[in-house]
Amino acid sequence: MLVLTRRAGESVMIGDNVTITVLEARGDVIRLGIQAPRDVQVHREEVYRELQAANREAASPTEDAVQAVTKMLRSAEESD
Amino acid sequence: MTTRTASRPIEDTMIDPSLGLPTITMAVPMPGFPAHREFVLVRLNDDGLLYAFTSVEDPELRFLVAPPEPFFPEYAPEIDESVFAALNTKDPDRLLLMVVITAGVNETTANLLAPIVLDRDSMRAQQVVLSGSGLPVRAIMNRTY
Numbered sequence: 001m002l003v004l005t006r007r008a009g010e011s012v013m014i015g016d017n018v019t020i021t022v023l024e025a026r027g028d029v030i031r032l033g034i035q036a037p038r039d040v041q042v043h044r045e046e047v048y049r050e051l052q053a054a055n056r057e058a059a060s061p062t063e064d065a066v067q068a069v070t071k072m073l074r075s076a077e078e079s080d
Numbered sequence: 081m082t083t084r085t086a087s088r089p090i091e092d093t094m095i096d097p098s099l100g101l102p103t104i105t106m107a108v109p110m111p112g113f114p115a116h117r118e119f120v121l122v123r124l125n126d127d128g129l130l131y132a133f134t135s136v137e138d139p140e141l142r143f144l145v146a147p148p149e150p151f152f153p154e155y156a157p158e159i160d161e162s163v164f165a166a167l168n169t170k171d172p173d174r175l176l177l178m179v180v181i182t183a184g185v186n187e188t189t190a191n192l193l194a195p196i197v198l199d200r201d202s203m204r205a206q207q208v209v210l211s212g213s214g215l216p217v218r219a220i221m222n223r224t225y
Contacts, residue, residue: 038165041108043209051194051209052112054217058143058182058191059113065183066124069144072188072221073129 103136104198107166107206111194116141119205121198131178133196145178145196151221152179152192157210159197166206167199174200180207182218189218 004012011021018040023031034042043051061069101120109116118136125131129150135141148155159175169175176198179190192215198205 038162039108041209043211047193047209047211048111050217051191051207054182054191054194055110055112055143055180055207058180060141061144061183065185066144068185069130069181069183069188070125073125073127 102203104133104203104205107204110143110207113141121145130181133178133180144181144183146181146190146221148177148179148190148192148195151190152219155179155192157192157195157208157213157215159208163197163206163208167197167204168202169199170201176200181221188221190221191217192219193217 006012006022008022008024011019013019017037019035021033021035023033025031036042101122104119104121106117106119113135116135116137119133120136122132122134122142123130124144129146131145133143133145157177159172163169164172167175178196178198179192180194180196182189182191192210193213194207194209194217196205197208
């Protein structure tokens with residue numbers, strides 16, 4: 001891992017288009033400002049990992065699970 | 081819902097997901113599935129309550145998705161303007177919101193934190209993370225009407 005030391009107000013560049021600026025450092029909390037092109041997604045890592053895991057879990061449900069959802073929708077309709 | 085879809089039995093969708101359905105291009109791939117850029121929306125339920133968002137490249141990859149309104153009437157997330165740009169959106173009224181469902185035999189949940197937003201004119205879509213919304217990734221689904 002590349003390790004760089006930066007002060008508040010200083011930046012690092014990743015490639016030509018992504019700039020990360022340290023806005024403020026207070027104790028163990030660092031505030032970062034990120035400038036990136038629109039097609040570069042920026043996420044907090046734990047949110048992105050959770051979403052990845054949720055998508056993998058949701059992907060390609062079994063026929064039984066699909067039937068269960070369909071039945072849930074149907075019984076909701078019947079109880080209307 | 082005006083999205084053009086065909087209704088067909090569920091078992092057929094495993095083999096033939098989409099003949100004739102319009103292709104949806106992901107502006108950004110779904111997290112966890114970087115190689116899948118093109119999908120079709122296959123209707124699974126006559127009322128338009130359940131769809132299979134099915135990969136064109138690999139029809140075995142599909143996500144169950146649903147319009148959120150019947151299940152989460154209070155759910156009205158604000159979509160950032162950067163999403164309009166990514167989807168080439170000219171008219172925000174043409175955006176369609178779908179939540180990704182995790183189907184379990186005992187419990188079914190919907191991902192409210194990251195809905196799929198589809199522009200019905202450009203047919204571009206993106207799973208949008210509603211950062212800072214505090215919305216859950218796994219909200220238990222019940223139909224409220």
